Amino acid sequence: MTTERITRLMAGTFVLVGTGLAFFTQNPAWLVVPGFVGLNLAQSSFTGFCPAESIVRALGTRDAADLRR
Numbered sequence: 001m002t003t004e005r006i007t008r009l010m011a012g013t014f015v016l017v018g019t020g021l022a023f024f025t026q027n028p029a030w031l032v033v034p035g036f037v038g039l040n041l042a043q044s045s046f047t048g049f050c051p052a053e054s055i056v057r058a059l060g061t062r063d064a065a066d067l068r069r
Helices: 004-023 028-047 051-058 065-069
Strands: none
Touching: 004 028, 004 051, 028 051, 051 065
């Protein structure tokens, strides 16, 4: 898997888990998790910097552009 796909998978998983925990535990404090992920996705669209992507890249995954060469 590429860095971009793993990052999207992580974001989607955190949103689903945070929303699910808020629903099943009836504790709205869990909505902070998907809210944080959403804010991070929005800021990364403007700045081009995503901390999760940097971590995944440091673990040795390759970018999609590297695979096309």
